Every structure is written in C-alpha cells, then in structure tokens.
Amino acid sequence: MGVYASLWLQPDSESAAALSSYLHPHPLTLSLAETVLCLIISGLVQSLVLHPHSSVMLQELSHMDRITQLQDEIQQLLTIMSSSIAYLTSRANFVQVSQEIPITKSRNPEKYDPPDRFEGHTKNKQELVRDLIVKAKQVEYLIQSLPEPDPEEKQVERLQALEEEMAQANAEYIQAVNRAKSLHAQICDVLRNMLDEPDIVKDEAG
Incomplete structure (x- = not known):
C-alpha cells in the first residue's frame, strides 16, 4: 500500500476539476474559499478540508509559534508511527519470507488478527496509513510555511x-x-x- 499522489489543489484549478471527475460517483465539491488536501492511496481516497482562513492565521503566527507547532506535530507523528509498529508487530502472525528460513514460532489464533481483517477488511491498515500520511502532510505544510533563512x-x-x-x-x-x-x-x-x-x-x- 503506497501513496500514488499527494496534491495541494486550489478549488478553482483544472486539477481540482479533474480530481472531482475522477472521484465519480462521489465527486468532490470544492468551495472557492477552501484549500483542499487530497491524498490518493491504494484502495483509499482521503480528503482533508482546511479552514478557509488557515493560511491567513498561519501567516500571523510568529516564527517561534510555528517551530513549537512543528515540534508538536512531529511528536504526534512519532507517536502514530510507534503505535502503528506496535500494532503490526503484536497483531500480525509469523510468515515465512524465505524457503531457507523456516518458521520456528507460532501464535495462538486469538493473539493475532485474521488475514481478512489485517489486510484491510476492516480498513485497519488503511487507517494506519491514512493517519501517517495526513500527519506527515501537516508536518510538510508547516515546514514549507517557515521563512527562508537569511543570507550568511x-x-x-x-x-x-x-x-x-x-x-x-x-x-x-x-x-x-x-x-x-x-x-x-x-x-x-x-x-x-x-x-x-x-x-x-x-x-x-x-
């Protein structure tokens, strides 16, 4: 499961209209006052609508406020990554990845999720990927909003x-x-x- 595209679209752009047609029969209705972050993931389409005044509010923040906010977002991203790794390692069964290396341990059926659930029947993996991607894009947006460093x-x-x-x-x-x-x-x-x-x-x- 990988990210095919991550796009920042202005509501009145041709790319936004093309994406809206792509999402048919559930087209994306875009307001002229909104900036829409669209994440297209294998088997998952997630759109996050930001507040219309988010860019203005972000410009009013001081540099230290942005750095503090970026630090908090990175901490949350690390927490999500840690939780995702803990889930994948604790709820996954052992699988043989090489014919030369046999499986020497096994888990009780109640200790791991069945394949249909683990592979996305209840969208567990998709939710993990979505949380990671959304938080990563928020971190990227904050980094891009930081001012350029002054000349030496x-x-x-x-x-x-x-x-x-x-x-x-x-x-x-x-x-x-x-x-x-x-x-x-x-x-x-x-x-x-x-x-x-x-x-x-x-x-x-x-």
Whole structure:
C-alpha cells in the first residue's frame, strides 16, 4: 500500500476539476474559499478540508509559534508511527519470507488478527496509513510555511548586533548592581549612625 499522489489543489484549478471527475460517483465539491488536501492511496481516497482562513492565521503566527507547532506535530507523528509498529508487530502472525528460513514460532489464533481483517477488511491498515500520511502532510505544510533563512552575511551582521546589545545590557546591569550596593551601604551607614547616637533621635522626636 503506497501513496500514488499527494496534491495541494486550489478549488478553482483544472486539477481540482479533474480530481472531482475522477472521484465519480462521489465527486468532490470544492468551495472557492477552501484549500483542499487530497491524498490518493491504494484502495483509499482521503480528503482533508482546511479552514478557509488557515493560511491567513498561519501567516500571523510568529516564527517561534510555528517551530513549537512543528515540534508538536512531529511528536504526534512519532507517536502514530510507534503505535502503528506496535500494532503490526503484536497483531500480525509469523510468515515465512524465505524457503531457507523456516518458521520456528507460532501464535495462538486469538493473539493475532485474521488475514481478512489485517489486510484491510476492516480498513485497519488503511487507517494506519491514512493517519501517517495526513500527519506527515501537516508536518510538510508547516515546514514549507517557515521563512527562508537569511543570507550568511545578514546572519553575521545580526549576530554582531545582538552581541553588542548583550554587551550594553550587561554593562547597564553591572552599573545598576553597583548603584544598588552603594545605596545599600549608605542606608546601612545611616541606620548605624542613628543606633549609635540615640540622643539625636530623641531630640528630633521631641
């Protein structure tokens, strides 16, 4: 089971109309405000309709928001892959793949799915493939939405500017710490003088 095509189609494009005819007798109705992601898989046609304003919303996200979202999507993709591998290894029976290597173990019938169910009678494999492909296309879309890296010269200039800003901020921080220490010392001196000369405090109070 493999992916024959994965297409990003604009609703008013000729490709969208051709795909709609291909899906007859269940044609795909495309709205002018929608972007449709069509995944054509062997024995499976899955279409995912994105929100009309998804591209606008995505443009408004900051770069860090996109990277964080991409990290979450990759984590979900790895989870789906792990679950798929766990299902395929735990619910599949042992099959001899080479005449020179005999099968030395067998599972009880209740420990694995029958061939008709495993091969897609209930679309288990198709669901696994669909989840993987949809999530992979979401990851691909986020990667494509990331901004292009700046030229190396511009990156060097920006790093130099950041280094100068950090040096200036560090100098201001040191200056503020020294001023705080000076004020603390002055306050301590005033309190010490007040405690050493209680008569002055009484006269001022009287």
